Amino acid sequence: MKASGSLLRGSWPVVACAIGAGLVSGLCSAAVIGLVHDAMSSAPGASGTRERLTASFVGLALLAVLSKGVSEVLLTRLGQSIVGEVRRRLGRNIVEAPLRQIEALGTHRLLAALNDDALVITQAYVQMPHICVCAATIVGCLLYLAWIARSAFLVVLAAIALGVGLFRLHEVRAVRFFERARETSDALFGHFRSLTAGVKELQINRGRGEAFLTDSFGRSLSTYERDFVAGMTGYSFGMGWGSLLFYVALGATVFVLPGAAGLSASAVAGATLTLLYLMGPVAQLVEIAPSAGRAAVAFRKLDDLGLALASPDEAHAPSLPTSTFASSWQRIEVCGVTHSYVREYEETSFRLGPIALGFRPGEIVFLVGGNGSGKTTLAKVLLGLYTPEAGELRVDGVPVDASNRAQYRQLFSAVFADYHVFDEQLGLGNALVRERVAGYLQRLKLDRRVSIEDGKLRFDGLSTGQRKRLALVAALLEDRSFFLFDEWAADQDPEFRRVFYREFLPELRAQGKTALVISHDEQYFGVADRCLHMDFGVLSEVAVPPAPAPGPVIRVMN
Ligand SMILES: Nc1ncnc2c1ncn2[C@@H]1O[C@H](COP(=O)(O)OP(=O)(O)OP(=O)(O)O)[C@@H](O)[C@H]1O
Incomplete structure (x- = not known):
């Protein structure tokens, strides 16, 4: 997405620092698991090893928490600056668009873009720290899994591939519902305008007020609610498949692989610990997916409205060039x-x-x-x-x-x-x-x-x-x-x-x-x-x- 990249232009140092901090946090978390596994398998009497492991554990845990905090603070600030930037660009695009286009779109669509789309896009960006941390943790855990139990790693990889495929199938359908909900939000903003501008008329004519609340306004609210819930349900089904496959991989590691692939008891314990730890970041990543889907819909909607969020240097210069027309014109x-x-x-x-x-x-x-x-x-x-x-x-x-x-x-x-x-x-x-x-x-x-x-x-x-x-x-x-x-x-x-x-x-x-x-x-x-x-x-x-x-x-x- 061209616009999504250009929204981050100028903020790359912040993004890079935040991603770096997120990666450190994720890798530290993964290393903690390895450490715990080592501590569990080390001999109880080996005091030197135990002290070394304890010190490493404390260091890694502190670094994981600290770097996660830094990543989140940086990207939350970035998120707020992005919502401002989205609205600034939309405002400029509206001022510079041909008046006929603006009139044809209508105020309600512009308000929906300024409110809904700007927020949805920002929410997706604000999730970036979680994505970085989760992705780093998952990669770290998978690498560790591959090292201690290759057969379990292959099973998990197959489960992930199948899970992603099934998730995508549901996501395509879910995004279609989000698109419909977004269309309805245009109508809703029209009703918000009628509600505020026409409050006198609605109050003096009770019948009209009731008809407005139940028919046009009420119907749009119900349609929006239905499509939004259907979109989220689509994602829930996708996530459900992911969870099921995860349990399949866990079950296979615990019950099948020791016999079928000769996995040692220690490897099974390490793999199980790693898989249970993986569940958290995988679930978080999957929960973020609807925000990304809605942001994609918002970007498409802005493009359709002719309000694409291209960066100003790609579109219009903010100031007018020197005028060719003198105010002392003669005709x-x-x-x-x-x-x-x-x-x-x-x-x-x-x-x-x-x-x-x-x-x-x-x-x-x-x-x-x-x-x-x-x-x-x-x-x-x-x-x-x-x-x-x-x-x-x-x-x-x-x-x-x-x-x-x-x-x-x-x-x-x-x-x-x-x-x-x-x-x-x-x-x-x-x-x-x-x-x-x-x-x-x-x-x-x-x-x-x-x-x-x-x-x-x-x-x-x-x-x-x-x-x-x-x-x-x-x-x-x-x-x-x-x-x-x-x-x-x-x-x-x-x-x-x-x-x-x-x-x-x-x-x-x-x-x-x-x-x-x-x-x-x-x-x-x-x-x-x-x-x-x-x-x-x-x-x-x-x-x-x-x-x-x-x-x-x-x-x-x-
Ligand atoms: N944005 C628009 N989209 C479509 N049709 C329009 C639009 N604006 C005006 N019209 C139509 O163009 C015609 C001329 O409208 P215009 O507003 O220029 O008339 P006017 O002479 O200024 O009228 P008035 O004295 O009522 O202000 C009208 O038939 C009107 O319905």
Whole structure:
């Protein structure tokens, strides 16, 4: 597995030390058995030998315990750093993946990957100290067995070969169940989201709540439980065969080999002791197998999602190369661009374009049109979030392609309809930036609700409208050359609509910034320099409507 190796890259010294310590521990344990056997067979009166054996026993036992401890501590620390690394890489892959791929996967699948897969992969890595110690102990014991009783060694070897074959048969089936359980965990994470996001709806409609808990949520839970148990049961059967064969080897050593192969009483005692001691590490190794099986499923799942955990140097560089696009651009063009959503299980699909459109610095352009007409889709294409199927975007004549699309996106700030406000805002450590933020917060009447502490925005318990005003502050703070506002004013009081349309937009124009404003606020269309209309994916330019006449004055009679 390429990714599994790359996850350990950079940690090899720790891994090597831990494996070394594990091997020392395992070999010491095996040597202890030899020593015990020697002590049991040595003459009781040989005092010098006995003292030597006692000293060696104490030394070996201490070394075995100490080295095992060192190996476990090192690899437990490594395990924790691996879970962080898996999540870091997944996070980077998500940020750098094409938006369409992320949208098609859905939040629930991403959460399942970040939670389940990252933990399962780590659990498998954390088992490594046990694997090293067990493997070393087993190898040491087998070598000792081969030395004292070759026939018993051959019997055990045959039992191991047969046991591994039978175990693999069961494992293949078990992994299939784990794969099914992993598919169900995607659905489960979707239900977790519904449960937390829809708790109000579930509480006010008891019937819906019960149906959710028993049908969709409950069914997924049962399916997951059934497949997981079936997977573990498969492993248990595999382990059962292993144990049975082990007893067969032990029985053969004790009851058959003395007669059939002429094994001496001392050799039988030594072989029996060794085999009984072997049972522990073999059982531990077999118990670890399900973790390894689940980790293999998790790696495959991440690959299928297009989130393969390749190391960053194999995939993307973390920082953007020097930009080819200046923030002082003179013309951004959308040339014959199209974009389609192909929907599974639906015959119809939505097609945007071909779109031909240009923007200049300092322009305020309004985009209007009915629900579902394609306004947000056009915005995502314009911002370089969707790759055009046909046509291209150009900045001052330079085409935007895969090599520079990430840089192109840095020209824009946006408040989408489904915006998100991060509490960490870049640059809040700077006094001038903090002053600008304070000014915006005051104008949008957020200064009593939002504070800046330790370079972070603190804003617990904002209303929907307040939160969206904060998203506007965050966008303005980015100070990019092109702004997108997707129905920003839709849920704002008239007072803040006025501030937005009559103050902020003209200010942006005066600063030479461009803004594409998706809006249904007809009374403010007059603010625009140009007005575009979208109708089922077809874009046309319309005359900027004059500002509507003020409505009749309503007098309130006392
Ligand atoms: N991620 C998506 N996957 C599939 N279809 C989509 C996706 N996003 C939008 N669509 C479809 O594309 C069409 C245009 O959607 P879009 O969001 O661009 O419209 P809009 O004009 O912004 O609508 P609204 O005014 O309601 O926000 C709609 O029919 C919508 O169902």
